[in-house]
Amino acid sequence: MGNLTLEKLQxxxxxxxxxxxxxxxxxxxxxxxxxxxPEIVEKFADFTFVEVDRDEFMPFAxxxxxxxxxxFITYNKGEEVSRWVNGDRKTQEEIEAYLEETREKI
Numbered sequence: 525m526g527n528l529t530l531e532k533l534q535x536x537x538x539x540x541x542x543x544x545x546x547x548x549x550x551x552x553x554x555x556x557x558x559x560x561x562p563e564i565v566e567k568f569a570d571f572t573f574v575e576v577d578r579d580e581f582m583p584f585a586x587x588x589x590x591x592x593x594x595x596f597i598t599y600n601k602g603e604e605v606s607r608w609v610n611g612d613r614k615t616q617e618e619i620e621a622y623l624e625e626t627r628e629k630i
Contacts, residue, residue, distance in 0.1 A: 531614070532555045532582060533576065533584050537599040541571040546578045546585060546595040546609075553613040554594045560616040561607050568623050571598070 536542045543562075546556035565573050578585040578593055588597055592611030596619070599605060606626040608614075 527589050528574070528576070528581070530581060533581060534576070534588055536572070538602045539572060540600055542599045543568075543571050543573045543626075544588075544597045544599070545573060545575045546588075546590045546597070547575060548577055548579050548593055551593050553611070557594055557614055557616075557619065564616065564619055564623070567620065568627070570627075596622060600610065600630050615627055 533544075536544075562575075565571075575583065578590060585591070588607075588609075590597070590609050592609060594614060595607075595609040595611075597604065597607045597609065606622070606624050606629060
């Protein structure tokens, strides 16, 4: 998603099934998940995925208590539905399980 702004990030919270993926350019674990994220995005096409560079949008990350990366926070119509915020490496299976659990909550 090009041309992200802080205002646009806030606005996207009001949409249905918005998944924020917090990353940075220097994060090894973020680079680890990059190759299989397109497959996950396709598999969970009912979600909108928004990649947020934590360093570029530090106020947004701080507002959401995101320091560890990669991390995921999901909103639905303005309500936080789920979060997976830590600095641990995440596998494709773990990310898909997180999204399945999130889908069940909505």
